[in-house]
Amino acid sequence: MSDRTSPSNNVVTLRWQDRKLEMIDQRVLPARFEYLVYDSAAAVAEGIRSMVVRGAPAIGCAAAYGVALEAIRLQGGLAEKFNSGLEQGFEDLAQSRPTAVNLFWALARMRRVWDGIQGAPLAEVAERLLQEAHEVLAEDIRINRAMGEFGAALLPDGARVLTHCNAGALATAGHGTALGVIRSARDAGKKISVIADETRPFLQGARLTAWEMVQEHIPVTLIADNMAGFLMSRGEIDAVVVGTDRVAANGDVANKIGTYMVAVLAQRHGIPFYVACPLSTIDLTLTSGKKIPIEERAATEVTGFRDCQWAAEGVAVRNPAFDITPAELVTALITEKGVVAAPDAAKIRALFV
Ligand code: MRU
Numbered sequence: 001m002s003d004r005t006s007p008s009n010n011v012v013t014l015r016w017q018d019r020k021l022e023m024i025d026q027r028v029l030p031a032r033f034e035y036l037v038y039d040s041a042a043a044v045a046e047g048i049r050s051m052v053v054r055g056a057p058a059i060g061c062a063a064a065y066g067v068a069l070e071a072i073r074l075q076g077g078l079a080e081k082f083n084s085g086l087e088q089g090f091e092d093l094a095q096s097r098p099t100a101v102n103l104f105w106a107l108a109r110m111r112r113v114w115d116g117i118q119g120a121p122l123a124e125v126a127e128r129l130l131q132e133a134h135e136v137l138a139e140d141i142r143i144n145r146a147m148g149e150f151g152a153a154l155l156p157d158g159a160r161v162l163t164h165c166n167a168g169a170l171a172t173a174g175h176g177t178a179l180g181v182i183r184s185a186r187d188a189g190k191k192i193s194v195i196a197d198e199t200r201p202f203l204q205g206a207r208l209t210a211w212e213m214v215q216e217h218i219p220v221t222l223i224a225d226n227m228a229g230f231l232m233s234r235g236e237i238d239a240v241v242v243g244t245d246r247v248a249a250n251g252d253v254a255n256k257i258g259t260y261m262v263a264v265l266a267q268r269h270g271i272p273f274y275v276a277c278p279l280s281t282i283d284l285t286l287t288s289g290k291k292i293p294i295e296e297r298a299a300t301e302v303t304g305f306r307d308c309q310w311a312a313e314g315v316a317v318r319n320p321a322f323d324i325t326p327a328e329l330v331t332a333l334i335t336e337k338g339v340v341a342a343p344d345a346a347k348i349r350a351l352f353v
Pocket of ligand 1: 054166171
């Protein structure tokens with residue numbers, strides 16, 4: 001085990017230390033492993049916007065702590081200032097990124113707690129919000145482990161599993177969603193190997209998924225995104241497992257740009273396409289994937305990487321960060337309540353009763 005992992009062999013993406021939030025700076029992995037320290041909602045919002053922390057469940061956890069930090073910061077002042085300052089904190093966090101619904105789910109949960117304790121001494125309110133943030137984080141790990149067990153049963157011994165982006169411990173409070181399935185299958189004694197799409201343009205696969213798997217000695221092979229079809233056509237991929245940022249009520253899946261392409265290829269080659277999806281990622285208010293807001297990111301991510309820009313100056317660029325995989329291409333959703341094969345609106349609704 002590496003010194004970067006917890007005793008449960010897990011990367012600790014967010015941690016509460018000295019009454020502050022610490023988050024691994026995922027922008028500089030794997031070249032550097034370091035934590036940045038956060039003490040306000042505005043700072044956490046900036047950490048989310050700038051991709052220090054990313055991945056839907058991890059963003060939700062960070063937002064919950066952002067609210068708690070703001071309450072702690074304001075608890076020594078007047079109630080009026082506390083209320084307006086905390087409102088602003090909620091607003092800053094809500095504006096940080098648009099697609100991952102876990103962000104809004106976590107903020108709604110924190111608001112319910114705040115509503116339930118209005119009028120209490122400010123220090124008590126802050127403490128209650130902090131407890132809730134701790135609970136969001138602990139619950140996320142429990143959920144990932146439950147999904148992992150359900151998902152592991154779907155993978156045959158010896159499976160070669162393609163994944164896209166990073167839906168690992170780094171994208172969650174621990175264990176991961178898609179990589180959680182792989183970890184759980186490995187823990188169950190199965191010999192699993194991973195094929196990681198590099199995931200242009202932000203390289204979450206090359207920089208983060210490959211790093212996580214190498215840390216834990218899970219065999220991993222890195223490919224450029226345009227190689228997946230070739231490997232499938234040669235019979236070198238047995239299953240696809242990805243995470244998701246938002247699932248609409250009809251089962252359409254928003255995930256990292258390129259996921260749709262992988263799903264189409266998987267269908268063409270008769271390969272199962274699984275989506276690891278905690279219930280906190282399902283948005284029952286949106287009837288179809290077409291309604292999911294898709295973040296557009298900076299052109300410089302496409303014209304180059306960091307300081308190295310290789311495309312012609314002035315070229316027009318599109319940079320949607322997510323795409324929609326229609327439900328009909330999804331073999332099954334893996335949730336903490338079980339596996340939902342061929343997801344549709346009725347099966348998704350049934351998860352919430
Ligand atoms: O832009 P990112 O890195 O936040 O995108 C992350 C993804 O698309 C993940 O696959 C998704 O959030 C699931 S994480 C368990």
